Amino acid sequence: MRAAQYTQPDAPLRLVDLPVPTPGPGQVLVRMHASGVCGTDIHVWHGHFPVTAPLVLGHEPVGVVEVLGAGVQGLKVGDRVGVSWVQRGCGACGQCQRHKELYCDAATTWMTLVGGHCEDMLAEARGCTLIPAGVDWAVAAPMFCAGYTVMSGYRNARAKAGERVAVVGIGGLGHLAVQVAKAMGHEVVAITGSADKRAESLSFGADEVLVVKEHAGLELAAMGGADIVLSTSNSMRHNSQVLAGLRHEGRLVTMAVGGEPIAVDPMLMLLKQLSVVGSMQDERQDMVEVLALVAAGKVKPKLELYGLDEINTLMERQRDGKVRYRGVIELAR
Ligand SMILES: [Zn+2]
Ligand SMILES: [Zn+2]
Known part of the structure; x- marks a missing residue:
């Protein structure tokens, strides 16, 4: 063979x-x-x-x-x-x-x-x-x-009805995460560094697309923020920034590997009671x-x-x- x-x-x-x-x-x-x-x-x-x-x-x-x-x-x-x-x-x-x-x-x-x-x-x-x-x-x-990983990530976020979900990184995993979150009834924001992924992100079911200019978290917050961020991105800069876009009791679920740490502001974590959740299959x-x-x-x-x-x-x-x-x-x- x-x-x-x-x-x-x-x-x-x-x-x-x-x-x-x-x-x-x-x-x-x-x-x-x-x-x-x-x-x-x-x-x-x-x-x-x-x-x-x-x-x-x-x-x-x-x-x-x-x-x-x-x-x-x-x-x-x-x-x-x-x-x-x-x-x-x-x-x-x-x-x-x-x-x-x-x-x-x-x-x-x-x-x-x-x-x-x-x-x-x-x-x-x-x-x-x-x-x-x-x-x-x-x-x-x-x-x-890919599908298994994002479904586990979604479940490990302990999503509640009506919560707004953002997906960071629209690639092999992320394009499925957008679809899973949409299928589960959430409003979905796709977050990407690539402007050329805007139209396709909408076709995957995203309600809105954030093409990051400077700061993923502040720009997400300006769009109303998210209760859950499902991150499939290898960009730890985006993963660190995006915490600032979480709503109170928000969860960042990280599913990607990367050589750098995710930076966490303890005061932000405290005041909003945020969680960072690691998730794999x-x-x-x-x-x-x-x-x-x-x-x-x-x-x-x-x-x-x-x-x-x-x-x-x-x-x-x-x-x-x-x-x-x-x-x-x-x-x-
Ligand atoms: Zn794999
Ligand atoms: Zn064993």
Whole structure:
């Protein structure tokens, strides 16, 4: 089977022919149909993640279950599934005991097993989630990282009816966050540094768009502020500024990685009783819910589609911030 392997930092991914793996106990083999490319793939590509090369990248994989390993329950051959980043915990540690496998230090992930940029992917059965009927493969793929992440971020914001939601960073995650917040009934402000994203932000459902000139927070406050800011932006300058745009008891939910700290004014935090909430892919329920929003036509990723042999073109576009808004490798044979 064909696959795209990471071999060393910043080198082009290598297209190789690998033996089709045999699933062990509790595992399945997934005949891949699509695999999304995420900003995190670029961090891995730059060597910022503890992976052992060579490794097949890709953590937004979707396809059809084609072989069941011993003892697999709840899945059958022919099921349409996607595979999440954390597939299975060790089962024995304190985090696993309280069903928080995402915190398990010995979890099985795509980094320890194999990623999705291949034709036949080995996966833990526990890492698979069924895809609702009628959802296209390429549309489903980005839900397994980008959609999952923003749905968890939204839930971790503990949103209340009528609250105004701002989204910072209109990219792979942010364009979905706008749609999720809108689907959940909120007035939504899209915040971006790129004037050319104004029209598309409105098309994603934003009620208003703030193209930041000098200070994201003061400019948001001038527009009435927000109760919740969902940030997917790598700009810690914007993430620091935007606190000034939160209303009383407002929450900044930060979902992006960055090398710099977020600066917090303690007096502002105190007087408005603000919270800064870190959020990553959390409960599996969040992904099931975002898939349901997709199936209902309320969330729709905007995609660029590529073949496996074009993976390096897509990686370069992702690195350069050119992808509008999610790049997906199609693998149907
Ligand atoms: Zn990702
Ligand atoms: Zn564990």
